[in-house]
Amino acid sequence: MNTPHMFAGLGLRRGLMSELLTLEEGRVDFLECAPENWIGVGGAFGKGLSQLTERFALTCHGLSLSLGGSEPLDRAFLDQTRQFLDHHRVPLYSEHLSYCSDDGHLYDLMPIPFTDEAVHHVAGRIRQAQDHLQRRIAVENISYYAAPYQALSELDFIRAVLDEADCDLLLDVNNVFVNACNHGYHAQAFLQGLPVARVVGMHVAGHYDEAPDLKIDTHGASVNEDVWALFALACERFGAQPTVLERDFNYPPLAELLDETARIRAVQQEVSHVPDVA
Incomplete structure (x- = not known):
């Protein structure tokens, strides 16, 4: 596999597997999957994953590490994740800046209170995860609808976590757009406030327009034109x-x-002077 550039990727979903297996070279630069959906998977899906990773680079975006949670990090799961990342030569592993468990899995990504105490808590857990995985990880800014206590702004909270944890940021551009609409801040100013050196990847996705001031992050539609415009600003x-x-x-x-x-x-x-590698 020879992938000197990784610019445009597609999420690896089981519902797309049959079509992805016949995908022509160069149509995407890489694929991204949630490792917990593939760890230990055999049969046709396991074989398909192996075939795809022979042809395309693979990045991973986790769902269940629960970096903001109160329960101890799942070390057995971290071991499995490290083995998966190493086996598939994954150059970028990211997780959500959220929590998803509390005496059991919540099956949702819950927002963390924007406080100094929460910064110290989640940053310490990120450092633990990085040490256990023996690699840097990136955290993703999540979409949220009911905000817990906010002593800090979302932007200041994210910046503080990145600094104290010494980790990277996976910038979800659609989440910035959704949150800006729902919580009344300026998306462009949010981008300008993020530290350039921390951003190592991006996501774009579709959302649902419930109302002018209420957007729902669904990943079930085409990317909105306003999100494309914000993505261009992010690339700049x-x-x-x-x-x-x-x-x-x-x-x-x-x-x-x-x-x-x-x-x-x-x-x-x-906007970024990327060579045509397709």
Whole structure:
């Protein structure tokens, strides 16, 4: 496998597996998966994953580490994750800046209070995870709807966590747009406030317009034009980072998803001077 550049990627979902296995070289630069959905998987899906990782680079975006949770980190799961990342030569592993367990799995990504105490708590857990995984990780800014106590702004909270944990940021551009609409801040100012050196990847996705001031992050629709515009601004500030098109359900024909991944690369080329590697 020879992948000198990783610019435009697509989420690896089981519902897309049969089509991805026949995907032509160069249509995407890499694929992204949630490791917990694939660890220990055998049969046709396990074989398909092996075939795809022979042809495409793989990044991983976790769902269940619960970095903001109160229960101890699951060390057995961290061991499995490290083995998976090493086996598939994964260059970028990210997780959500949230928590998803409390005496059991909550099956949702819950927001963390924006306080100094929470900064120290989650930063310590990120450092533990990095030490156990023997690699840097990136945390993703999540979408949220009911905000817990906020002594800090979302931006200041994220900056403080990145600094204290000494970790990276996976910038979800759609989440910035959704949160800005829902919580009344300026998305462009949010991007300007993020530290450039910390951003190592991006996500774009679709959302649902419930109302002018209420957007729902669904990953079930095409990327909104306003999100594409915000993505262009992000590329201008942070450069052409590995960027994944996330689509979790309501799949269109693969050709439509590939049109969107091609648009990721086109935006990067336009504003970040990325060479055409397709």
